[in-house]
Amino acid sequence: MIKVQLAIHVIAVIIAIGPVTVAASMFPRVATRAFADSGDDRDHASLRTLHRICRVYTAVGVVVPVFGIATAKSLGVLSSPWLIVSMVLTAAAAAVLVFVILPRQNFLVAEARVPSIEAVPSLLKRLAIYTGVFNLLWVVVTVLMIVRPGSTTGA
Template sequence: MGVKDVADAADMAVSTLFTYFPRRVVIAAARGLPTRRLVKHFRTPQPSGWLKHRLGFSQPEGWKERSLEHVLLSLHVLASIVFVGGSAVATSLFPRYAPVAAGVAVGTATGPRPSDSGKEPGEDSGERNQAAAVVLHRITRVYSLLGLVVPVAGITLANVQGRMGEIWIIVSMTLTAVAGGLLVTQIYPRLRDALSKPDDGRQLRTLSMLAGIYNLMWAIVVVLMIVRPGSGSGV
């Protein structure tokens, strides 16, 4: 065996020592320090994955569960802002642009009155816009369907966190169900009727009232999500 072979073997041995044992232990052994602590360290079984932990490749315990919670919470919040917020705005704006029956002045339910601008009664200085009302009606329909992601993600997140029994979760789910029922059974059919069969403005005033109730329930849900009354974690 030549000198080069000996040097290669020494390099491999040193690399192995620094790979599998703490650097300070190898240096201490090379300096001839007392070996009692070194022997104790070598005889102590190392925990599973200790090498990955020293190299920085290990993950903290429970990181998968926390990552799932972060994904569900992000999906829940983003879907609430985009889909629920979009449907709330669309239902609120619809009565402003929806058409009324010909010959009926906007803002009255008792009959026509002459228009000061010389336009036909019911044209309301150009604010009424059939195309805008159709777009708002379509937004309400599509965003309401996509908004189903909000309760699904919220209930899944509550199950993962073990919070299904907390009072704020129960009240939020109840208000969400009531708001969804109001949208499906009252608001959306009235939007469709307002487009297909315009009247003297009475159904638009009813729509405005229902949209206000719908938005109020979602506002209460948002407050519950922030305050969390009865939360077991206190955060």
């Protein structure tokens, strides 16, 4: 059963977190084009699609910690410091995505047809920074999951 839980956890990470990190990373660049004078309908459609990918896969991503915690409990490592740090960083990444990135994306998608907004360039820069922080948090979690300090696997 542990192998099934672990497999579902890893597959969920690949299927859910991967698309969010890519779509969120692409969003600021596409938004810049959409708000430019040369922004066309394809840029606006791409912007909406990237935002939808982020929203949908955020919801799907709930499976990741659920199966991660179940696997950790089954393995008896739920109180391991590396896992606790990973869970805190995962919660931080989720908070950045849900409370910072998605609302800003939503605002930009809603305002994409109004290119006269003066705050857009600074908002896009901050969004790119928040997205970088989100991605960096996931990189650290991934490294912790692979290295697992104190692991008995010798990795």
